[in-house]
Amino acid sequence: MPEINLxxxxxxxxxEMMAQDERIFIFxxxxxxxxxxxxxxxxxxxxxxxxxxxxxxLAESVIVGACIGAAMxxxxxxxxxxxxxxxxxxxxxxxxxxxRIHYRSNGDWSVPMVIRAPYGGGIHGALYHSQSIEAFxxxxxxxxxxxxATPYDAKGLLKSAIEDNNPVLFLEHKKTYRLxxxxxxxxxxxxxxxxxxxxxxxxxxxxxAYGLMIHYCLEAxxxxxxxxxxxxVVDLRTLRPLDVPTILASSRRTxxxxxxxxxxxxxxxxxxxxxxxxxxxxxxxxAPIVRLGGPDVPAMPFARSLEDAFMPNPxxxxxxxxxxxxx
Amino acid sequence: MVKEADVVRTSLADxxxxxxxxxxxxxxxxxxxxxxxGEMYVKAKIGGYCHLNLGEEATIVGLMAALKPEDYIFTxxxxxxxxxxxxxxxxxxxxxxxxxxxxxxGGRGGSMHLFDAERHFMGGYAIVGGQVPLAxxxxxxxxxxxxPGVVVAQMGxxxxxxxxxxxxxNLAKLWKxxxxxxxxxxxxxMGTSVAMGSSEPDLWKKGASFRIHGxxxxxxxxxxxxxxxxxxxxxxxxxxxxxILDVVSFRFRGHSVxxxxxxxxxxxxxKGRQDHDPVRNFATLLHExxxxxxxxxxxxxxxxxHEIQEAIDFAxxxxxxxxxxxxxxxxxxxxxxxxxxxxAIAAVKINRGEV
Ligand SMILES: Cc1ncc(C[n+]2csc(CCOP(=O)(O)OP(=O)(O)O)c2C)c(N)n1
Ligand SMILES: [Mg+2]
Numbered sequence: 001m002p003e004i005n006l007x008x009x010x011x012x013x014x015x016e017m018m019a020q021d022e023r024i025f026i027f028x029x030x031x032x033x034x035x036x037x038x039x040x041x042x043x044x045x046x047x048x049x050x051x052x053x054x055x056x057x058l059a060e061s062v063i064v065g066a067c068i069g070a071a072m073x074x075x076x077x078x079x080x081x082x083x084x085x086x087x088x089x090x091x092x093x094x095x096x097x098x099x100r101i102h103y104r105s106n107g108d109w110s111v112p113m114v115i116r117a118p119y120g121g122g123i124h125g126a127l128y129h130s131q132s133i134e135a136f137x138x139x140x141x142x143x144x145x146x147x148x149a150t151p152y153d154a155k156g157l158l159k160s161a162i163e164d165n166n167p168v169l170f171l172e173h174k175k176t177y178r179l180x181x182x183x184x185x186x187x188x189x190x191x192x193x194x195x196x197x198x199x200x201x202x203x204x205x206x207x208x209a210y211g212l213m214i215h216y217c218l219e220a221x222x223x224x225x226x227x228x229x230x231x232x233v234v235d236l237r238t239l240r241p242l243d244v245p246t247i248l249a250s251s252r253r254t255x256x257x258x259x260x261x262x263x264x265x266x267x268x269x270x271x272x273x274x275x276x277x278x279x280x281x282x283x284x285x286x287a288p289i290v291r292l293g294g295p296d297v298p299a300m301p302f303a304r305s306l307e308d309a310f311m312p313n314p315x316x317x318x319x320x321x322x323x324x325x326x327x
Numbered sequence: 328m329v330k331e332a333d334v335v336r337t338s339l340a341d342x343x344x345x346x347x348x349x350x351x352x353x354x355x356x357x358x359x360x361x362x363x364x365g366e367m368y369v370k371a372k373i374g375g376y377c378h379l380n381l382g383e384e385a386t387i388v389g390l391m392a393a394l395k396p397e398d399y400i401f402t403x404x405x406x407x408x409x410x411x412x413x414x415x416x417x418x419x420x421x422x423x424x425x426x427x428x429x430x431x432x433g434g435r436g437g438s439m440h441l442f443d444a445e446r447h448f449m450g451g452y453a454i455v456g457g458q459v460p461l462a463x464x465x466x467x468x469x470x471x472x473x474x475p476g477v478v479v480a481q482m483g484x485x486x487x488x489x490x491x492x493x494x495x496x497n498l499a500k501l502w503k504x505x506x507x508x509x510x511x512x513x514x515x516x517m518g519t520s521v522a523m524g525s526s527e528p529d530l531w532k533k534g535a536s537f538r539i540h541g542x543x544x545x546x547x548x549x550x551x552x553x554x555x556x557x558x559x560x561x562x563x564x565x566x567x568x569x570x571i572l573d574v575v576s577f578r579f580r581g582h583s584v585x586x587x588x589x590x591x592x593x594x595x596x597x598k599g600r601q602d603h604d605p606v607r608n609f610a611t612l613l614h615e616x617x618x619x620x621x622x623x624x625x626x627x628x629x630x631x632x633h634e635i636q637e638a639i640d641f642a643x644x645x646x647x648x649x650x651x652x653x654x655x656x657x658x659x660x661x662x663x664x665x666x667x668x669x670x671a672i673a674a675v676k677i678n679r680g681e682v
Contacts, residue, residue: 033590034518057488057524058455058516086454089490124374126437128453295666295674297657302375302437303426305647308678309671315680 001183006176009151009184010040010116013158014078016188018048021076024162025052027067028080028116037082038118038177064090064115068098068167071113076162084119084171085131098167099142112165114158118174120212120262122311127299130307132263137169138239138272144193145239147171149214151182153237156191164193173211180215196243198250202232204325205256208247208273210236213260213312220318229325239269244276251277255286256324260317265293287327292320339616342550347618348627350392350549354384354606355631357408360417363635364407364424368584372643373424376453377438380408381579382547385605386511387412389552390479390574393560397476399447399465401458403483404439405511406451415443417638427645434648456489458482459508463495463569466504470567477505477563485516487530496537499569506569507560508534511546513578518590531573541571547605577603650675 004012018024025048026041032055035042045053056063060081067077081087087094094115102110121130138145144166148154154172161168199214200221209217214235221231234250236243251257257277259270270291277289294300294310301307339347361379368377380387383405391412394400402409410420415431423430424438432442439453449465452458462480469476486492487510499506510530514521522528531541544555552574559570577599581588588596613619651668658665 029516030518037517055519055523058485058519059489061490088454089456126375126453127435127440129376295653295671297654301435301648301653302432302440303428303434303648304374305426305650306435306653309650309653309675311678313678316674316677319677319680 001185003181003183004151005178006148006151006154006172006180006182007038007040007178009155010158010172011042011044012184013155014041015044015047017159017162018044018052021162023074023076024078025054025070025075026078026080027054027056027063029056029058029063029082031055031080036080038174040116041080060086060088060090061093064093065097067113067115068093068101068111071111071167072101072109076112078114078116078162081115081117083125083129084117084133085128087115087117087133091136094137094143094167094169095140099140102166103142110165111167114161114168114170116170116172118172118177120173120175121300121307122175122212124302124304124307125300126302130300132261132294134171134239135263135267135269138269140240142166143240144168145171146193146237147173147210147239148191148237149173149176149199149211149235150180151184153191153197153235155184156189157193157237160190160193163190168193171211176212176215191237193238194241194243196234196236196238196246198232198246199235200231200233202230202254204230204254205258205321206232206234206250206254207258207260207317207321208234208236209260210239211262213262213317216312216314216317217260219314220321223314223318224321224325229321231321242272247273247276248281251281252284255284256327257285257289258292258320258324259289260292260312262294262312264296265291266296268293287324290320290324292317339612339618344618347613348623350388351606351609351613351619352627352631353388353391353412354549354609355627356417356634357384357387357411358606359631359635360407360411360420360638363639364421365580365584367421367424367639373438374426375437376404377424377584378405378582379580379584380405382513382577382600382603382605383408383511385549385609386546386552386574386576389546389549390509390556392549392553393556394479395476396447397474398560399449399462399476399478400481401449401462401465401479402451402481403455403458403486404451404453405483406439406441409451409481410441410443410448413443413446413448415446415448417634418641421638422642422645425642425645426647427642428648429641429645433652456482456486456491459486459491459495460498462506463499463502463504466499466506466569467502470502470504475564477507477560479507479509481509481511483516484510484512484514484521484530485519485524486510487533488516488524493537496534496539496569500537500539503567504569505563505567507556507563508539508569508571510571510573512573512575515578515582515591517582517586529573531571534569534571539569539571541573543573543575546574546576547603547608549605549609576605
């Protein structure tokens with residue numbers, strides 16, 4: 001199996017799906033000739049032409065809104081939001097329209113579209129190019145929210161998202177784009193939306209995370225193995241619908257739970273996981289559930305010193321694991 | 328671009344020579360500040376996203392020459408020149424780009440998020456269109472409090488395609504707000520040309536359905552920009568009425584310092600830079616009118632070089648922001664149960680593996 005980075009995996013996923021299905025088109029800012037700011041869509045306009053890879057005006061609301069209408073009319077649009085931070089003007093379209101149309105049309109209409117959005121920090125992008133937005137959208141029934149961590153999962157989940165008959169928010173951690181490499185099979189495969197995956201089995205405590213944080217958690221778990229602590233790392237992969245059985249089974253088995261995300265803590269997605277475990281696996285717990293997230297400040301500050309203070313990192317995660325293991 | 332015929336200026340007779348020389352000095356300061364900023368980026372002194380005003384020197388200096396101290400300015404993220412042009416010293420601006428505590432935003436903002444409250448510079452905004460409604464509100468507040476002044480809503484050409492722009496036009500007219508919608512039309516929003524992104528490429532016409540007067544001006548001619556801004560600014564203030572100025576210039580480089588600009592034809596860029604260089608063209612004009620000579624040009628260049636080197640030295644010598652301040656300024660008042668300096672330090676110690 002060839003080894004590729006996460007960005008290449010997404011590009012391959014887009015390319016292979018577009019080759020198979022003429023209903024698919026891509027719409028976003030500078031996705032065509034420029035190939036997107038991260039170059040995810042590079043080359044696709046040459047292959048599929050300007051009717052299928054469309055440069056949009058600078059207008060996120062209409063990027064998403066037009067894709068919703070097109071999706072209702074027998075096409076399969078993929079909207080690209082250049083940075084997840086810029087999704088706010090489209091919030092109305094995503095939350096009020098895309099998520100609710102199937103339900104309120106009593107099943108008559110569906111919205112088979114994907115919204116790709118690069119998110120996350122650690123790239124010195126400062127306040128408006130570093131945000132994590134998953135909690136806002138994972139709150140909304142009718143949407144699916146996916147956040148892969150590896151090239152294999154990214155490609156497989158993207159294909160599933162494109163084939164899905166519901167609006168799927170596909171979150172790509174931009175620090176993983178070129179940093180994270182992995183093996184991806186040459187044959188056509190899917191990773192289903194929904195199931196989490198145990199990326200590292202362990203006995204002493206369970207860690208739940210997604211995106212870039214999976215890699216930091218794996219690194220931290222590795223560093224604890226030397227001192228005899230066995231950490232299970234569960235990659236949620238999909239935030240909505242959430243794989244509750246896998247979360248509960250792992251929590252019951254190890255009895256100790258750490259939840260890690262880069263998004264700030266209060267009202268973050270970790271709170272939902274913690275509540276589920278407290279409700280349904282309480283008797284199996286040997287320690288309080290621990291959450292580790294970014295600090296509750298309004299946005300990622302620019303200065304490197306402050307950004308470093310903001311980002312969870314392997315050391316910080318390892319420290320939380322150690323404390324929990326010793327509880 | 329604006330046609331040559333529109334911009335020919337036959338006489339500088341009514342102009343104050345010192346003032347003209349000052350415009351040139353300011354334009355060169357902006358030019359060299361941005362070029363050196365690009366260098367500092369390559370040297371990894373500056374990181375993240377960073378957008379330069381190269382090619383927009385006359386646009387900025389012309390605007391600033393027309394504004395009064397009581398006016399307010401909101402801009403997009405391409406903001407270095409506006410702060411400089413408004414009179415903030417180069418040192419704290421460069422320090423902000425370096426992410427230092429002596430920067431105009433204490434290192435928190437970086438290139439795209441400069442502020443200078445004292446000079447009514449209300450910030451650079453990194454969410455496209457984010458600043459436009461705010462400018463309308465600020466102008467309403469001026470009217471409401473019966474204060475003098477206008478508010479400049481600076482934005483790029485591509486920003487005129489986002490919904491917030493139209494909502495702002497509508498409200499500014501309804502509320503009779505003294506706003507100068509100042510469109511820096513450098514021809515591109517990232518890789519998308521005006522014609523590709525806007526069904527009405529004459530951006531000054533975009534106020535028509537809101538009954539807002541609009542004009543276009545050559546943004547590479549500092550005097551033309553100044554005169555248009557003066558006239559429109561005074562009109563907006565006097566009549567409490569918004570106006571649009573579409574200020575056309577040529578973007579010298581890629582969208583940001585890390586944009587390779589591959590989507591533009593290199594020959595087009597080369598020619599554009601040659602024909603529409605506001606700094607060089609103004610030097611030629613002043614030279615022709617014997618307002619400056621080579622010795623003056625040399626001395627001015629040396630002075631600018633010196634000032635910018637000082638700014639870089641200042642930034643280099645400044646310290647990083649204190650980690651203790653991570654949670655500072657979250658709220659404008661004391662708030663119970665919010666983390667403080669100790670929490671920030673604890674978090675960092677763990678990050679550094681010091682626990
Ligand atoms: C809401 C939003 N969408 C997209 C972006 C990404 N982006 C930043 S600048 C830019 C182009 C803006 O072009 P223009 O308004 O012409 O200003 P210029 O950069 O040319 O000064 C884009 C697409 C953003 N920052 N915010
Ligand atoms: Mg522009």
